[in-house]
Amino acid sequence: MKIPTTLKHKPVVVSENYDRIDGRLARNTDAKGLSLGLTQSNDRGKTNLSAKVWRYTGENWSSQSEELPLHRVLDMSILICRSLVHFREAYRYEHFYDPHEPIIDRVALQGDAMTVAICTDNERINEDIKLFSQALSDDDEMISERLRMLSKILKDMGY
Structure with a gap:
């Protein structure tokens, strides 16, 4: 089509x-x-x-149909990757995150930083985060395939 x-x-x-x-x-x-x-x-x-x-x-x-500026696509990729890093170790926390420190990271961009954090405003965060973590686990092979390809392309480009 x-x-x-x-x-x-x-x-x-x-x-x-x-x-x-x-x-x-x-x-x-x-x-x-x-x-x-x-x-x-x-x-x-x-x-x-x-x-x-x-x-x-x-x-x-x-x-x-969704349209995104290219920098937002890359920002989304950064958010995904930083979240994946968090969820590799999230099992250490009772609720898959530290409620006293919900900020996962601050990624420096353009003189400021993108805050990557667990959405504690979500009333059902403890339930939703477990479902999210399980979905990441279920999709690990598919996501990993794409990340390996992205890594290869970035290395080929000199990054």
Whole structure:
């Protein structure tokens, strides 16, 4: 299925077969493609780079398709990786985190830092964090495969 090119997001690099590899949802997902491209902002025609997940309902392209600026995709990757590190050792805590110190890390970026923390505002955090930890464990092989590939590509790029 071809990703639309007539919308505000203008695809430049695409993966049009994403539905075949969408993790546990592979071959049974509405996420049909990923793209990196250009988006027109309202700031005097300024062009921005973005990544987009394209969803297709079977009849039309969904308004739930998601577009993210590239730096946010990378920030999300940092958040995922730092969370994975935390959950490798989370079994040491009764509730998979230290309630007295819910901040996992502060990652320095652009003169400030991204705080990575357990969401203690979640009323059901003790239940939800166990489910999250179990899901990470269940998906370990799939996540690890992607992290190994990302690591290889980053090393090839000199990072």
